[in-house]
Amino acid sequence: MYHRIKGTRDILPDEIYQWHYVEDKIRNYLERCNYQEIRTPLFEVTELFARGIGTDTDVVSKEMYTFQDKGHTSLTLRPELTAPVLRAYLQNNLNQLSPITKLYYLGPLFRQERPQKGRLRQFNQFGFEIIGSEHPEADAEVIQAVFAIYQELGINDLKVRINSIGSRDSRRYYLDLLHKTLAPHAGEFCATCQQRLERNILRLFDCKLESCQALLDQYAPLILDHLSNADILHFEEVQALLTAAFVPFEIDQKLVRGLDYYTRTTFEITSSLLGSQDAICGGGRYDHLAEDLDGPPTPAVGVASGMERLLMILNEIQAIPQPTVDLIYIAILGDNARQAAFQLVSRLRAQGYAVEMDFMRRSLKAQMREAGKKGADWVIIIGEDEIQKDQLIVKNMTSGEQKNLQLSRATEQLETILR
RNA sequence: GUGGGUGUAGCUCAGAUGGUAGAGCAACAGGUUGUGGCCCUGUCGGUCGCGGGUUCAAGUCCCGUCACUCACCCCA
Structure with a gap:
């Protein structure tokens, strides 16, 4: 007898109505926001992800399903959708149709990680992107819209955390500063943090060890104190807009996202009803991804939300109505x-x-x-x-x-x- | 990659000190002639994850292995 491979799931008939229900709700709301659906291939040339997401990220360095096709081209099952969507946007010249494009997607992604609660090797996300606007109202809409979708589905106890990691320039300045400040204390950090210090310094903030957190509290400069005026202004306006739209949020200066393309706004929404992997969605602004993919400079912001995690919450709070039969x-x-x-x-x-x-x-x-x-x-x-x-x-x-x-x-x- | 937990009928699980397996639910069939849901009765269904070892005898002890699961790392 054959078995499903590790980290994959069969969605059986008695469960599929839940997917239909949730997908309908998502589509319905996003179409009210006038997003249009886009579907891209399940696999892409490996380099798209390497360049788009960053070779130092965990996703690219150790989690991709990569293989060679018969033409010896290295292909990869998509581990996320922002880079493919932007690739499609650029390749099909959607920027010629309008200076602003709003796209949404729904579909499976693949990451070769060790499965656990809320984490699969093949999993589904819905997400949406606003491409073309550098203004804070775009950031705010993305956050407001996912939040509203969750609310319409009946989820209330969510925590929205936002942060700004600045534009590339001010971030570079901050990272230098951070490194300079912490390097003298390197020996006091744990072994993994010492590696982070050199490889991906922002990750230091993710460390769960109290000793490391204490060191950070003591020595590390805070990013919001070192952003450019324009960055600060942008971030403040995002906050003002969220407040205007009644989206509760908190600022978390330690919120660091694992993909390299983010600039300025980053955010995450978590639920206590999930397991240890408690983020139901995450996203942010990525103003340079288009250039990184050899396109013209194009500011953009987006979010990706885990479908399986969403369903876990909805089942937990029993928010999915029974299907009606008519037979x-x-x-x-x-x-x-x-x-x-x-x-x-x-x-x-x-x-x-x-x-x-x-x-x-x-x-x-x-x-x-x-x-x-x-x-x-x-x-x-x-x-x-x-x-x-x-x-x-x-x-x-x-x-x-x-x-x-x-x-x-x-x-x-x-x-x-x-x- | 590292650590913990679990692995007995389709599902959920019971099986003290070792003596070759049980329940509930589900499925199927009956409870008078061509009628469901409740109730009652019966039937079907397991090489106890797999492979070794100890023993007269192992689901039960030991070793190995695989799978699932949770957690670390990171992420949806």
């Missing part, structure tokens, strides 16, 4: 009734009804049980007797009432009963 079941008795029944099935379906008939040739009792189990509202019984008398029986499964109708005029007569 007519046709019970058949005897070989002579089968053709008439099958004909009725096809007629009723053509009229728009959901209809299913018995395929097991079992007793009427068993067929009724089956109909009940499937949640059928009506059962139509066609047996040998009925064929003889040009009749059929319609039974209402809720009230238990049943009526005889004329088989040859079944479709018209049913119309009035089934409504």
Whole structure:
């Protein structure tokens, strides 16, 4: 017997309605914001991710599913969607159609990590991007919109954290400063932090060790104290806009995101209902990604939200309504009734009804049980007797009432009963 | 990659000190002749993850291995 590979999931029929429900809600809200859907390939040339996300990031350095195709091109199953979306935006010259483009997506991503709660190797995200605007209202809309989607789905206890890591220039200045300040104390940090100090200094803030955090509190300059005036202004306006839109948030100067392309605004929304991986979405501004991908300078901001994590929360708070079934079941008795029944099935379906008939040739009792189990509202019984008398029986499964109708005029007569 | 937990019927789980397995639910069939949901009865269903070892005897002890899971790193 074959098994699913590690970190993947089968979404079975009794769960799929949840996905449909959530996807509908997401699409509905995003289309109210006038985002348009985009679908890009599941794999891309490896270099797109290496250049877009950054070779030093964990995602690129150790989590990608990379392989060679027969033309010896290195391909990678997409580990995130911002870079592919921007690639598509540039390649198809969407910037020629309008200076501003709002895109959303929904689909699977792949990262070869050790699976755990809320973390899979193939997982789904929805996300959206505003490409073309450098202004804080774009940042604010992205945060406001994801937050609103969660609210419409019935989730309330969420924590929105925002930060600004500055434009590239002021960030470079800050990183230098940070390094200069901390280097003399390097020996006091834990082993991994010592590596972070040299490789990816912002990650120091992620360390869970109290000793390291204490050192940071003592020595590290705070990023917000070292941004340019323009950065500060931008960040303040984002905050003002969020406040105006009633989005609660807190500033977290230690919020650092793991992808290199971010500039200025970064944010994350977390839920206490998830496990240790508590972020339901994350995003930010990436004003230089277009250039990094050899396009013209194009400011942009976006967010990516985990579908599985979203569903975990919704199940936890039981916020997904049961699906409604709307089914007519046709019970058949005897070989002579089968053709008439099958004909009725096809007629009723053509009229728009959901209809299913018995395929097991079992007793009427068993067929009724089956109909009940499937949640059928009506059962139509066609047996040998009925064929003889040009009749059929319609039974209402809720009230238990049943009526005889004329088989040859079944479709018209049913119309009035089934409504 | 590192550490912890778990692995017994389709599902959820019980199986003290070792003596070759059970329950509930589900499935299926009956409870009079062609009618569901409740109730009752019965039936089906397991090489106890896999491989070694100890023992007269192992689901139960030991070793190994695989899988799942949670956590670290990082992220959705």
